[in-house]
Amino acid sequence: MPAIIFVFTSQTGISLSYLVQISLSLILLPALASRAVARIPINPVLPINLGFFLVTYTVIGLNHGALWQGSATVAAIALACTFANALRTGSRPSVSFRRPGRDRLFHSPHIHKTALSLNKGRARLKGRYCLSIKDDLAYLKSIRIFIGLSVFIFGLTTVVGYYAAAVDPELASNWTKELEMLKWILDQPPILIMMIIFLKNLLASAMAMLLGLGLGLIPLLVVTSNGFLLGIVGYATVQKAGWIFLAAGILPHGIIELPVVLISIAIGFRLGYLLALTLAKEKADLSGEIRMAFHFLVRYVAPLLFLAAAIETFITPIAISVVT
Amino acid sequence: MNAKKWAASLLKNSSFILLLSIALGLAFPGPVEVTKGLITPALMLMMAFS
Numbered sequence: 001m002p003a004i005i006f007v008f009t010s011q012t013g014i015s016l017s018y019l020v021q022i023s024l025s026l027i028l029l030p031a032l033a034s035r036a037v038a039r040i041p042i043n044p045v046l047p048i049n050l051g052f053f054l055v056t057y058t059v060i061g062l063n064h065g066a067l068w069q070g071s072a073t074v075a076a077i078a079l080a081c082t083f084a085n086a087l088r089t090g091s092r093p094s095v096s097f098r099r100p101g102r103d104r105l106f107h108s109p110h111i112h113k114t115a116l117s118l119n120k121g122r123a124r125l126k127g128r129y130c131l132s133i134k135d136d137l138a139y140l141k142s143i144r145i146f147i148g149l150s151v152f153i154f155g156l157t158t159v160v161g162y163y164a165a166a167v168d169p170e171l172a173s174n175w176t177k178e179l180e181m182l183k184w185i186l187d188q189p190p191i192l193i194m195m196i197i198f199l200k201n202l203l204a205s206a207m208a209m210l211l212g213l214g215l216g217l218i219p220l221l222v223v224t225s226n227g228f229l230l231g232i233v234g235y236a237t238v239q240k241a242g243w244i245f246l247a248a249g250i251l252p253h254g255i256i257e258l259p260v261v262l263i264s265i266a267i268g269f270r271l272g273y274l275l276a277l278t279l280a281k282e283k284a285d286l287s288g289e290i291r292m293a294f295h296f297l298v299r300y301v302a303p304l305l306f307l308a309a310a311i312e313t314f315i316t317p318i319a320i321s322v323v324t
Numbered sequence: 325m326n327a328k329k330w331a332a333s334l335l336k337n338s339s340f341i342l343l344l345s346i347a348l349g350l351a352f353p354g355p356v357e358v359t360k361g362l363i364t365p366a367l368m369l370m371m372a373f374s
Contacts, residue, residue, distance in 0.1 A: 025364055030371030037372045044373040045336045051370035052338065053345045054362050060349025061356030215338055279338055 045279055052215075131295060139292060146266040146273070150219070154227040154262060161231020172232045179233070190313050198309035201257065205264035205301050209293050212268025213275050219268030226261070241324070248319040253312035260304045267293050 037044075140147070165172035185196050204222060211218035237246045271293060277284040334340050349356070 022364075026367055026371055030368050033368075033372040043336070045338075047373045048370050049335060049338060049341045051366035051373075053341050054359055054366040055370075056342060056345035057349045058356050058359045058363055060346050061353035062360065064350050064353045215342065217342075276338055279336070 048279075136296070136299070139296075140263070143266055143270050146269040147263060149269060150223050150262045150265040153220070153223050154258075154265075157224045157227030158231040158234070161228035162235045163231075164228070165232040165235035172236065175229055175232050176236070179229075194309045194313040197312055198306050201261070201305045201309065202302055205261050205305065206297055208261070208268045209264040209297060209301070210268070210271070210290070212265075212271040213290075214272065215276055216269045216272025219265040219272070222268075223262070223265045244323050245320065248323040249316060252316045252319050253308045256304055256311065257308035260301055260308065263296070264301055267296060 161175075185193055188196065208219040208222040234246055234250075237249065271286070271289060274284045274286050274289055278286050
């Protein structure tokens with residue numbers, strides 16, 4: 001992981017020493033301080049919310065110009081959708097998705113028991129819990145609202161990005177500058193290209209999934225920015241080469257990659273929602289849910305993203321050459 | 325619920341804090357020049373308490 005981080009950060013001009021300094025400040029020092037802080041008789045929600053306010057206020061304030069100029073609509077719609085769904089799911093807790101009489105896995109109808117309460121009484125192999133594909137499908141069914149939410153936001157921002165590119169070409173060129181930074185990848189040998197694509201997608205999915213703990217803000221950012229970027233790139237491609245070219249360039253790998261990434265984002269939303277429940281003193285098995293997220297990351301997300309990267313490197317160019 | 329309890333519950337409500345910070349950040353971005361330097365300490369505070 002440090003090597004992956006170094007490879008990608010070196011491309012953005014961030015030095016390794018700065019990375020180490022930030023890691024020490026934000027991981028080691030807080031971990032040490034938390035021992036002492038735990039003894040202070042204060043509700044931890046208040047300082048956490050104070051920090052949350054400062055960080056969000058500063059980030060929004062520093063970028064308010066850009067937000068007013070175009071992305072405000074996207075962010076407002078995405079935020080409204082997130083909170084509308086959170087309110088809806090919050091007022092009507094998820095119900096058990098197994099038939100009555102069978103063992104209930106993730107949710108009770110009355111309390112927010114989640115994820116690896118599923119492991120109680122389950123078989124263990126070499127100290128690890130054994131989850132069948134049926135269990136995984138049941139978990140996916142239990143988070144279907146969050147999957148629907150991520151698909152909806154992605155679709156909406158893609159459409160907004162497409163029309164934004166049509167209306168404001170300057171905005172589109174600003175966004176596509178980000179892609180131009182990745183042109184160095186194309187100069188590498190195919191195997192390395194595949195590995196870079198795989199690691200980049202895996203890193204993005206893992207971040208969207210596990211950093212969803214930050215009240216779902218990171219997955220929201222990932223889904224809106226990716227949807228918007230896809231819309232902009234889609235518009236430019238359609239104008240230059242047509243819809244068939246766009247389909248040939250996206251579909252072969254996208255048919256695997258997009259669902260995997262959107263499910264990762266949905267799990268991120270779910271973790272953020274559960275953290276909010278935990279902060280509100282509701283019962284929620286957050287650690288179990290995080291383990292479930294890791295389970296999905298290792299068992300499905302990583303292998304499928306590897307397959308998608310292989311298709312993107314070796315098959316998508318063939319599909320593009322066929323249509324051109 | 326009296327005003328004090330109501331204010332305390334609002335300060336503990338993360339959704340409210342998020343909306344408030346977004347609204348203030350968009351409407352009154354002036355003080356961000358001061359709070360810019362507080363981002364890392366704020367993140368450290370959050371990490372330590374969480």
